[in-house]
Amino acid sequence: MRERHQEAIDYVQNLVAHNKLDHQLPILGEGLSGKVYGLEDYAIKVYKDDYSEKDDSYMLHHLQDHSAFPTLHHHEDKFMIVDRVQGNTLADSIKAGEKLSDQQFVQIEDIVTDLYDHGIIAQDLHLNNMMIDKDGKIKMIDVGRFFHTDYPELYQDILEDHLNLTQYHMGFFSSIKDKLKKKKYYGSSSHRRYRKHSSSDYRHHRHHSSSSSRRKRHYYGSSSSHHRRHHKRKSFFSS
Ligand SMILES: Nc1ncnc2c1ncn2[C@@H]1O[C@H](COP(=O)(O)OP(=O)(O)O)[C@@H](O)[C@H]1O
Ligand SMILES: [Mg+2]
Numbered sequence: 001m002r003e004r005h006q007e008a009i010d011y012v013q014n015l016v017a018h019n020k021l022d023h024q025l026p027i028l029g030e031g032l033s034g035k036v037y038g039l040e041d042y043a044i045k046v047y048k049d050d051y052s053e054k055d056d057s058y059m060l061h062h063l064q065d066h067s068a069f070p071t072l073h074h075h076e077d078k079f080m081i082v083d084r085v086q087g088n089t090l091a092d093s094i095k096a097g098e099k100l101s102d103q104q105f106v107q108i109e110d111i112v113t114d115l116y117d118h119g120i121i122a123q124d125l126h127l128n129n130m131m132i133d134k135d136g137k138i139k140m141i142d143v144g145r146f147f148h149t150d151y152p153e154l155y156q157d158i159l160e161d162h163l164n165l166t167q168y169h170m171g172f173f174s175s176i177k178d179k180l181k182k183k184k185y186y187g188s189s190s191h192r193r194y195r196k197h198s199s200s201d202y203r204h205h206r207h208h209s210s211s212s213s214r215r216k217r218h219y220y221g222s223s224s225s226h227h228r229r230h231h232k233r234k235s236f237f238s239s
Contacts, residue, residue: 122162
């Protein structure tokens with residue numbers, strides 16, 4: 001297995017060095033930070049030259065024990081190699097006219113909750129950053145804007161907004177309407193709080209995050225969202 005990974009690494013290094021990726025490998029997708037190519041059952045994410053944040057491989061490394069994230073095989077300055085998810089992004093599924101299930105949204109909610117419980121804020125949750133694999137499981141493929149904080153409570157409102165929006169984009173219109181109504185009634189200050197904490201505070205926590213996330217690397221070993229799921233869903237975001 002190791003040999004096979006090494007073969008893939010050598011092959012990709014050579015293509016990157018000679019600027020031949022586009023000729024040799026199929027493109028699986030593209031985002032702001034890079035292009036993703038397919039090589040058998042690997043996905044190769046090659047960063048754009050002007051893209052300065054390459055934290056995603058670090059964060060992905062940190063999340064390796066969690067089954068919702070693809071296995072990371074290799075990372076270096078210009079690219080990383082992860083497991084290719086066999087399936088579609090949520091965005092592509094919707095474009096193809098597929099109806100997403102409530103159960104898929106619940107999976108997303110559980111993953112985000114689980115991360116939150118470990119001080120990781122799942123920012124940039126959008127439909128191009130999540131895939132449904134061949135077993136119907138949600139995989140989070142882009143963690144480039146996730147961050148660790150010792151103060152997750154500060155980000156509850158942002159996460160709630162992200163989840164509401166995700167639910168809305170997944171086609172579950174009624175529940176967001178209800179939630180928004182409820183928000184209005186209680187006079188949520190989410191936007192104000194977002195501004196208040198988003199820029200310098202965000203960077204502070206992010207910076208702060210490196211040492212504490214190293215300390216907590218083994219988070220996921222025993223973590224199971226399963227047995228905590230029921231009371232957790234009730235209490236999450238409501239404190
Ligand atoms: N592990 C993967 N398996 C299959 N396709 C992937 C994988 N990772 C990314 N992709 C495809 O590439 C696209 C861009 O990847 P992403 O990591 O979101 O890049 P960016 O950070 O530039 O937004 C995704 O929307 C998806 O279509
Ligand atoms: Mg992306």
